[in-house]
Each structure stands twice: as structure tokens, then as C-alpha cells.
Amino acid sequence: MFNLRSVCVIALLVLSASRADEDAAAADDDDEGLAASPVSAELGAVRSVCKPVPNTMGLCSGIGYGEMRLPNLLGHASAREAQQQSAAWMPLLGKHCHRDTRRFLCSLYAPVCLPEVSAPVGPCRSLCEAVRDACLPVMSAFGFPWPEMFNCSRFPDGAELCIPGERDPNRDETTEATEDSAVCEVCSPDSEGLGEQEIQQNFCKSQFAFRLRIGSWSRLGTDVRVVPQGRSRVLRWLGGPQEQSALWLPHGCSCPALEGQLKGSYIALGHMQNGRMLLRRLLKWSRDEKELKKFIRTLLRQDC
Known part of the structure; x- marks a missing residue:
């Protein structure tokens, strides 16, 4: 009360x-x-x-x-x-x-x-x-x-840029559930090392790969905008001039990797789409920095 x-x-x-x-x-x-x-x-x-x-x-x-x-x-x-x-x-x-x-x-x-x-x-x-x-x-x-x-x-009725609710009542429930389920795989927790395996398997298939820290994220429409903190380490880049300042998760993804305090390092993989850096995998590193450096050396040794 x-x-x-x-x-x-x-x-x-x-x-x-x-x-x-x-x-x-x-x-x-x-x-x-x-x-x-x-x-x-x-x-x-x-x-x-x-x-x-x-x-x-x-x-x-x-x-x-x-x-x-x-x-x-x-x-x-x-x-x-x-x-x-x-x-x-x-x-x-x-x-x-x-x-x-x-x-x-x-x-x-x-x-x-x-x-x-x-x-x-x-x-x-x-x-x-x-x-x-x-x-x-x-x-x-x-x-x-x-x-x-x-x-x-x-306030805008949705045709202009604005902050929506957690769930937009105008979206089809079946479509929303399907999209959320697919996109959330992008940032699912690293269960039994499977996240690292996925990063290794998709590293050469990706247009970009970063080691980064996350400063903030926000939901814009049905997308999530992720802003890195400080300077990210570029592990792979095939996307042209590096002018983008944000990474994107589409379709209202509910991302466990962004929950709680945004501390520690992340590894991000993705592709360019319509001028945006679209995330395909976001892994929050759960072990110490020494292990992360060793993992990055493994990635960079791949013959892409």
C-alpha cells in the first residue's frame, strides 16, 4: 500500500x-x-x-x-x-x-x-x-x-519511432511466438560449452565477429539495439567501412545474455543487413579472461 x-x-x-x-x-x-x-x-x-x-x-x-x-x-x-x-x-x-x-x-x-x-x-x-x-x-x-x-x-500511434510495450497487442500471437523462439537462440546461455562450439562453427560463415563489452541496450519497435562500451576488438570483418555504432537483434528478442548487470566480455557474430550489423550469435563469456584469450586464438587460427 x-x-x-x-x-x-x-x-x-x-x-x-x-x-x-x-x-x-x-x-x-x-x-x-x-x-x-x-x-x-x-x-x-x-x-x-x-x-x-x-x-x-x-x-x-x-x-x-x-x-x-x-x-x-x-x-x-x-x-x-x-x-x-x-x-x-x-x-x-x-x-x-x-x-x-x-x-x-x-x-x-x-x-x-x-x-x-x-x-x-x-x-x-x-x-x-x-x-x-x-x-x-x-x-x-x-x-x-x-x-x-x-x-x-x-504520443505517437506507432507509425513514428516510439517505445512500445513488452508485447505489442497488434502483433499476431502465433507469429510473435515463432519469431521470439527463433531469435532467442542467438543469445541463449552457454550450456555445457555448446555456445563456444557454435561460435567456432559459425566464425568463418559470419561477416563480422567482435570481442566486446556492452554499455547499454534498448528496445526500439520490435528490435533490440545493443550499444558496445568502449572500443571492441575486431576478430573478423567483411562488412565494408566500420561506421556502425550498434548491433541489432530483430523481432523483439528476449535475450538472456542481456539480463542483469552488463559486466564482462561478450563474443558477437553476425551479418550485415540493410546497413545494420545483425547479430546471429551473442555469447556472454562465463570463464576467466585467460581462457577467453585462448579461445580467441583458436578462432583466429581457423582458415576462413
Whole structure:
């Protein structure tokens, strides 16, 4: 249950958001512009920048990416301000009213920062509506309305780049299950050394192979975007100029290799497709670095 302090904090947040909306409406009656871009006014006045997601921002704990774009989708211009305001919604996460509550709220307070996109990537309208429909009864029981700053009509309907829910309700269930099952083999755990065998068998068949560390990952549409941390070691490359900065897993893969803390080394194999580095095998190395170096020497000795 919400405690009294949490209730008071959320009440203040909702009231301040309502007042902010009233002030914005008085200053500018262009509702259509607001619906198309909730932070168009803020972004016009403040330069959009990428900042690390604070480690103490509990609302976004384990969200899967490390940088947020500011101003965010609620107009907060600093990570500190976003962190402070987001704390009021932590009790709602504890109610478990919807499995995507964290994803939705974090996409507003700490929207993922993509170098190739100059504006915050907001939640899809379907994600907003799903969380609203599930969590509004819980909030109403404590006397809180759905805040106007969370108005779902402001967010894209899916035709534009946006953050979807864990499962897109518009996708065919049979197709989704088939795709997830096939793609998840890409990053299945190394059971009894089978992962190493697969890497060896497919090394020469792959257009690229890297030893890398992973900085962050994020879900964009039905795909997963994996961003390396620092400089990766190129073991094999047949893909042309190395200008790509991310690896991709298609079709909403649920990837065990990306769960938990992104520590340690990975080996990645794949092919180029439509200008993307598409992963075919991602192995999280579970043994020590000495064994990894020995394994890499074995790979490089192959006559490809």
C-alpha cells in the first residue's frame, strides 16, 4: 500500500503538473502543436543534450540503457530535477498494476538517447493506454486522476519511432511466438560449452565477429539495439567501412545474455543487413579472461 508520505508526494506532483498545464495553456492555445510534440516549447528554448541516467534514479533501475535525453518529455532540463520528480511514482511500481509501468514512466522522465535522433523518443500511444487503463483504478482508489501530462493522445500511434510495450497487442500471437523462439537462440546461455562450439562453427560463415563489452541496450519497435562500451576488438570483418555504432537483434528478442548487470566480455557474430550489423550469435563469456584469450586464438587460427 501507499504510505501517507508517498500519497502526499504524488498529490503534490499531480497538482503541480495540472498548474503547469494551465499556465502553458494560458500562454499558448496551440493544442495541436502540443499534441504533436509534448516538449516542443522546451526543446525550442533549451539545447537538447544526452546525459547519464543517474544511478540513484530508482524509477529507471534496470531499464537497459545508460543515457537519457534532456529536456525530457515532461520538460525537466536536468537529470537531478527528473530524478527528484520521478521519485514520487515509485509507490505505483510497487502496486504491480501493469508489467510496463516502469517502461512507460521511465520513457517520460529519462527518455532513451539515440545519437541518430535529435529529440527524445517517447512512448507509443498503445503503451500509454495500456498502463493508464491498468493503473488508473489503483490511483483512483487513492483519489488521484490520470495526470494531463500523461495524456496518451500526445504520443505517437506507432507509425513514428516510439517505445512500445513488452508485447505489442497488434502483433499476431502465433507469429510473435515463432519469431521470439527463433531469435532467442542467438543469445541463449552457454550450456555445457555448446555456445563456444557454435561460435567456432559459425566464425568463418559470419561477416563480422567482435570481442566486446556492452554499455547499454534498448528496445526500439520490435528490435533490440545493443550499444558496445568502449572500443571492441575486431576478430573478423567483411562488412565494408566500420561506421556502425550498434548491433541489432530483430523481432523483439528476449535475450538472456542481456539480463542483469552488463559486466564482462561478450563474443558477437553476425551479418550485415540493410546497413545494420545483425547479430546471429551473442555469447556472454562465463570463464576467466585467460581462457577467453585462448579461445580467441583458436578462432583466429581457423582458415576462413
